Amino acid sequence: MKIFALLQEGRQYSLVWPVRPELNPVFLENKVIQLTALGFRYLPGLAVLTAFFQLTMLGSGFTGQILAMMLFILSLPLQGWYWLGVRSSTRLPPALINWCRQLHQQMQEQGVETSAVNEPRHYSDLANTLAVAYKQLDKTFMRPWL
Known part of the structure; x- marks a missing residue:
C-alpha cells in the first residue's frame, strides 16, 4: 500500500509545484512534471498502437512480450509520480x-x-x-x- 501513497503524494506534489521556466535550471521537478503529463496524454495511445503493429507483424505467439511492453509503456507516467512522491518527502x-x-x-x-x-x-x-x-x-x- 505504500506505493499507492507515494503515487498519490507525487500527484499532489505535481499539482502544487509551480511549473515556471525560470525554475528549470535549478530544479528537475519542472521537467518531470511536464514529461509525466505528456506521458499520461500520449503513452496509452502509443501502447495500443505498438501492440497492434506487433500483433500484426509477429502474430499471437508473442502475446506475452507484447503485453509486457504495453505495461512498461503504460507505467512510465506512474514512474514520474513515484519520483515526485519520493522527492516531495526528501x-x-x-x-x-x-x-x-x-x-x-x-x-x-x-x-x-x-x-x-x-x-x-x-x-x-x-x-x-x-x-x-x-x-x-x-x-x-x-x-x-x-
Whole structure:
C-alpha cells in the first residue's frame, strides 16, 4: 500500500509545484512534471498502437512480450509520480533551507499571508512556499534568487 501513497503524494506534489521556466535550471521537478503529463496524454495511445503493429507483424505467439511492453509503456507516467512522491518527502539541503527562509521573509516584508509553511524541511514545503510566492508576489521576485 505504500506505493499507492507515494503515487498519490507525487500527484499532489505535481499539482502544487509551480511549473515556471525560470525554475528549470535549478530544479528537475519542472521537467518531470511536464514529461509525466505528456506521458499520461500520449503513452496509452502509443501502447495500443505498438501492440497492434506487433500483433500484426509477429502474430499471437508473442502475446506475452507484447503485453509486457504495453505495461512498461503504460507505467512510465506512474514512474514520474513515484519520483515526485519520493522527492516531495526528501529533506532539503541546508542551502535550500536558507533560501526558502529568505524567500519566506521577503514575502512577509511585502505583506503576503505566509501561512503555508513556517519552517521548511522537505521539498513539499519548498513547493508550497514557491506556489504562494508566485501567486502573491510580482513576476520579478525570483530574479535576485536565481
